[in-house]
Amino acid sequence: VTEQLGWRWVFVGIPVLIVIPLALALPAIRRTASGPADPATATEPYDRRRIRLALGISAGAGLLQYAGQELNWLALLPAAVGVALLVPAVRGLLPTGTVRAARGLPSVVLLRGIAAGSFIAAESFVPLMLVTQRGLSPTMAGLSLAVGGATWALGSFVQSRPRMEPYRERLMVTGMLLVAASIAVAPAVLIDGVPVWIVAVAWAFxxxxxxxxxxxxxxxxxKLSAPEEAGSNSAALQISDGLSNVLLLASGGAAFAALGGG
Structure with a gap:
């Protein structure tokens, strides 16, 4: 698609690809969510403060990403405003102790952000590296990482097996070691003597x-959340995931451009 139509068409096609899995998932979601709500279950009142904090995170992340694209002194202003918006929003929406990796739920939320942000940020540069430094076409560079989709699904399948439940923490440690190793190995392809397929193997793992x-x-x-806190904690997990993606991609892109790669 990138070679024949242009890279923008990749993003145009993403919503179309979502329709198929959404159509497959909706019937199961309806069956799970069917039935009247339990009247004995207390519902939380509408929280305007959380809405304001969520808007603050969105605006702050957007300003930081914009500042990362403008390599001049004027970019310090939107960067400062972005940080000023992000800090109180993160403190208000993420579990207490997340930033200092407190034991339990805060560590889980922080780990999600570290894993997602570091891997996605690294993955965004791998195809560029293969095209500009090793002469691969965009199609071949993309195909070298395509096998990762299958192994990602396989990893998710492996951890879902009931017999694996007692080893949940060990699975997470093993997974993070594989992620760290793949990110560390990928730059080795910059050495001409290293075969390009090393990236495909590393990224599959x-x-x-x-x-x-x-x-x-x-x-x-x-597992660590009380039933009435499952929704807000799940939202915090997604915030950590998405925010780390934005921050690490923005900082990585700014560093890349500042060092002459843009």
Whole structure:
């Protein structure tokens, strides 16, 4: 698609691809969610403060991403405003102790952000590296990472087996080691003597680790959450995931451009 139509068409096609899995998932969601709500269950009142904090995170992340694209002194202003919006929003929406990796739920939320942000940020540069430094076409560079989708699903499948439940924490440690190893190995392809297929192999193992880690953090979060807090804690997990992606991609892109790669 990138070679024949242009890279923008990739993003245009993503919503179309979502329709198929959504159509497959909706019947199961309806069956699970069917039936009247339990009248004995207390519902939380509408919280305007959380809405304001969520808007603050969105605006702050957007300003930081914008500042990362403008390599001049004027970019310090939107960066400062972005940080000013993000800090109180993160403190208000993420579990207390997340930033200092407090034991239990805060560590799970932080680990999700570290895993997702570091892996996705690294993955965004791998195809560029293969095209500009090793001369691969965009199609071949993309195909070298495509196998990662299958191993990601395999990792998620492995951790979902009932017999694996007693080893949940060990699965997460193993997954993070695989992720870290794949990120560390990928730059070796910059050496001409290293075969290009090393990246495909490393990324397949990294995606297998991500499949275990991402699914396991969701399972562990629900296990550590009281029933009435499951929704807000799940939202915090997604915030950590998405925010770390934005921050690490923005900082990585800014560093890349500042060092002459843009």
């Amino acid at each position: 990294g995606c297998f680790g991500m499949g275990m880690v991402i699914a396991s953090t969701s399972v562990l979060l629900l």
